[in-house]
Amino acid sequence: MTTDSYGTLYIVATPIGNLKDITFRAVETLSSVSMIAAEDTRHSKKLFQHYNISTPSISFFEHNRTARIPQIVANLKKGNHVALISDAGTPGISDPAYKLIREAIAEDITVESIPGPTALISGIVSSGLPTDRILFEGFLPPKKGRIKRLTNLIDQDATIVFYESPYRLIKTLKEILEILGDRPAVITRELTKMNEEIIRGTVLDLLTYFTSNKPRGEFVIIIGKNDANVFFK
Numbered sequence: 001m002t003t004d005s006y007g008t009l010y011i012v013a014t015p016i017g018n019l020k021d022i023t024f025r026a027v028e029t030l031s032s033v034s035m036i037a038a039e040d041t042r043h044s045k046k047l048f049q050h051y052n053i054s055t056p057s058i059s060f061f062e063h064n065r066t067a068r069i070p071q072i073v074a075n076l077k078k079g080n081h082v083a084l085i086s087d088a089g090t091p092g093i094s095d096p097a098y099k100l101i102r103e104a105i106a107e108d109i110t111v112e113s114i115p116g117p118t119a120l121i122s123g124i125v126s127s128g129l130p131t132d133r134i135l136f137e138g139f140l141p142p143k144k145g146r147i148k149r150l151t152n153l154i155d156q157d158a159t160i161v162f163y164e165s166p167y168r169l170i171k172t173l174k175e176i177l178e179i180l181g182d183r184p185a186v187i188t189r190e191l192t193k194m195n196e197e198i199i200r201g202t203v204l205d206l207l208t209y210f211t212s213n214k215p216r217g218e219f220v221i222i223i224g225k226n227d228a229n230v231f232f233k
């Protein structure tokens with residue numbers, strides 16, 4: 001049960017690159033709430049300027065969330081509506097938004113999603129790999145636990161999606177090759193941006209490509225099943 005006198009926490013999806021990828025409802029919501037909690041207020045300024053959004057914003061990120069969550073919840077309990085955005089895409093997908101959403105639910109605050117872009121979905125649909133079963137792995141841990149996570153995936157009958165940074169891309173591809181084998185694989189890079197690129201082949205093809213083309217930008221790695229029908233010609 002939610003409490004009527006409280007404000008609503010809107011989870012608002014914003015572009016993953018191209019500023020035009022935002023819904024009318026998202027712009028309307030960002031313009032009308034009392035406050036926007038943004039992962040990086042400087043980063044989101046560009047979006048606000050583009051759509052003439054003058055709503056006050058505060059930062060909400062991994063390292064200030066313990067202090068920020070009670071402030072945002074107190075604001076919602078006063079009856080103010082708050083919009084939550086991340087640097088790119090849908091808040092709650094591989095970012096700290098989840099913790100605030102959980103806390104709002106625990107406090108009987110209404111949570112509403114304003115859907116829009118997310119790199120995971122744009123990546124998988126343009127990959128050409130099967131979409132009937134998708135396993136979203138997000139980021140592998142930076143150090144410990146990587147091999148265990150990958151080993152757990154060996155027998156999964158699904159297309160697997162990872163997020164990765166340019167600094168760890170080669171390491172991750174090498175480990176995927178070693179543990180999951182030379183499966184069909186796709187990398188979507190800089191989706192919706194000027195330098196968008198989609199590379200299709202096998203894990204070894206991608207590794208060869210990025211060994212001679214330095215990884216730059218943002219990446220979604222998509223790994224297909226080890227099935228003859230799934231390989232690209």
Ligand code: SAM
Pocket residue numbers: 016017086088089090091092093094095117118119120162163164165188189190191192193218219220
């Ligand atoms: N909340 C975001 C979403 O809905 O996709 C994801 C946030 S996560 C912190 C950032 C990661 O998402 C990047 O490291 C990259 O793996 C992926 N990503 C975000 N934007 C992207 C883009 N334009 N092209 C490719 N991958 C992207």
